[in-house]
Amino acid sequence: MSIRNKSKMKQSGENLRMLREGIALKNQHEFSSAIQIPASNISTYENGKKAISLGVADKYIEFFKKEYEIDVSLDFFVWIFKSDNNKPNRESTNG
Numbered sequence: 001m002s003i004r005n006k007s008k009m010k011q012s013g014e015n016l017r018m019l020r021e022g023i024a025l026k027n028q029h030e031f032s033s034a035i036q037i038p039a040s041n042i043s044t045y046e047n048g049k050k051a052i053s054l055g056v057a058d059k060y061i062e063f064f065k066k067e068y069e070i071d072v073s074l075d076f077f078v079w080i081f082k083s084d085n086n087k088p089n090r091e092s093t094n095g
Contacts, residue, residue, distance in 0.1 A: 009050075012045070012052065023064065024068075036059065037059060
């Protein structure tokens with residue numbers, strides 16, 4: 001894995017941790033029960049050791065929509081797979 005990809009995986013993990021700790025206010029075990037995946041998987045994703053799968057991303061999306069009425073975009077999870085030339089323009093999403 002390249003240094004660039006490691007950096008993106010780390011950022012993705014920080015984003016996932018922010019959702020869990022900052023919005024859901026749950027520890028890894030509580031959150032794993034809520035979205036029905038092993039706590040060890042959450043730790044792996046949050047520590048940037050593995051990319052989140054689309055199936056797991058969908059569980060996050062469904063949880064935050066149902067529990068907090070927050071629409072978490074799939075782009076929030078998959079942006080790490082896009083090349084630097086294809087990054088979403090953050091300014092364009094605010095208009």
